[in-house]
Amino acid sequence: MKTVMHSEARRARLAAHLRLTEFASLGELVREAGTSVSTLRRDLLALESSGLIKRTHGGARLAVPRAEEFTFNRLSTANVREKEAIAAECAKLVGTRQSLILDSGSTVHQVAVFLERKQPQIFTNSLPVANLFSSSTHVEVLLSGGTVYPRLGVLVGPLAERAFSEIHADIAIMGGSGICEDGIFNSHALLIGIQRAMLAAAGKIIFCLDHTKFGRKSMSRLCGLEEIHMVVTDRATPPAQIEMLRDAGVEVVIAGEEAP
């Protein structure tokens, strides 16, 4: 798989990534391009002189910002660092051209950012995710219908729920607001029905939950631990909690733990 990518292809890929994310850090772009920092800098220079992007300290951003869309603002989301690590790790679990169900929520949205190269087929009720790929030809996005929930850009209601009850996907990548030995919880009661339909429609269920979600319950219980297959979290999660999950038969992946 040691294919050397050449400048044209690399730059196209970088441009695509930036169109997707609006802004990207150096490290992110280095990972995306698979080259050294020097080369990446030269690429960014070229893309900048072509007017496509603007370079910034520590990264680059799209020259012409995308139209106002539902999109998760980096600054407005908490624990960006951890969520990015979790997202990158979770994306590694996805194979090429698999069909995925993507939950709404900021962590899962982050996962989507890393998914383009996997050329997945995505089912989602998240407008931000749909917007992310609206200009990508490599990713097929099927949006459930539903009423747009203001500010979050999540599609809710019976239309959304029914859409998921009529499909099947290889993997569901989910989020939640709390996890403990009693199961997984979510704070939006409106979403519970939809999430249950998502769980029922997927062959494999992965939850992305940062350490702040552990040991917490919130309003509505979504499902028990026995219904899920895998949890991706960060290093700050207490070992006892991880032990508890593994005892319950849940596979746990910890982002940022080196294992070459």
Place this chain on the structure above:
Amino acid sequence: MKTVMHSEARRARLAAHLRLTEFASLGELVREAGTSVSTLRRDLLALESSGLIKRTHGGARLAVPRAEEFTFNRLSTANVREKEAIAAECAKLVGTRQSLILDSGSTVHQVAVFLERKQPQIFTNSLPVANLFSSSTHVEVLLSGGTVYPRLGVLVGPLAERAFSEIHADIAIMGGSGICEDGIFNSHALLIGIQRAMLAAAGKIIFCLDHTKFGRKSMSRLCGLEEIHMVVTDRATPPAQIEMLRDAGVEVVIAGEEAP
């Protein structure tokens, strides 16, 4: 399979590979063609002089990148003035708290911009329209499901079609690419089915069509003039065309005619 391929066949194969991958490195192309680097270079030279591809350092890329079929941003900037006038006029036809079906397309998108104060309930298959009301609590947006059509951000497919067949709205605000005495036409065959469902679901049907659309037919016929109730257009539309519409029983509103 170790047949000596003739240059023609080889080049066709290379072209096909590039059409598929957009970019390809030398090594990749050598594998594809099964020749030495020298011969491959000569092939690429020939393909380049035929205008099909562009050679790059380390490989080659397609001369005309695919998937850039139509970016209606540029096309629409030409008639922005007219479209805005039409949109403003069309928005005046909408009452407070009515339920609306909004077609995809740039003109109808413009109408949506003027609709917020009417506090409408909107059914649409247009991602840009949904995004427009991202922070508005006055507008309720119900998005049809469907596959996201790249670049345009339109939801298409059976899910979208079915969504509209199950609802009813006071008014449908529609767009098209051509209108003449035979009816209304649209260039995207994918959308025809959805638009028909929209028409069937609305009590009143308004088409927004600037003067460039008159007297034109395009690929697919959407409906006859007897099925629609109103057309909003601009002052540059020939009077004969307007007369024709009125004779057919269609109410015509001309944007920018009244003195305020």
Place this chain on the structure above:
DNA sequence: TCAATTTCGTTCAATTTCGTTCATAAATGA
């Protein structure tokens, strides 16, 4: 404000790729 860290831009050596030339093999036509 100052110190520590990160990022930037430049230079330089190493590698890869390009274009040209040359020799050989196959195909064509007399």
Place this chain on the structure above:
DNA sequence: TCATTTATGAACGAAATTGAACGAAATTGA
């Protein structure tokens, strides 16, 4: 059959790309 044309593969110097190093500039945190 032989000469001529065409296609192919290899070789080699020139040019471009790449990755690392290092001092300068900017950012961050106290």
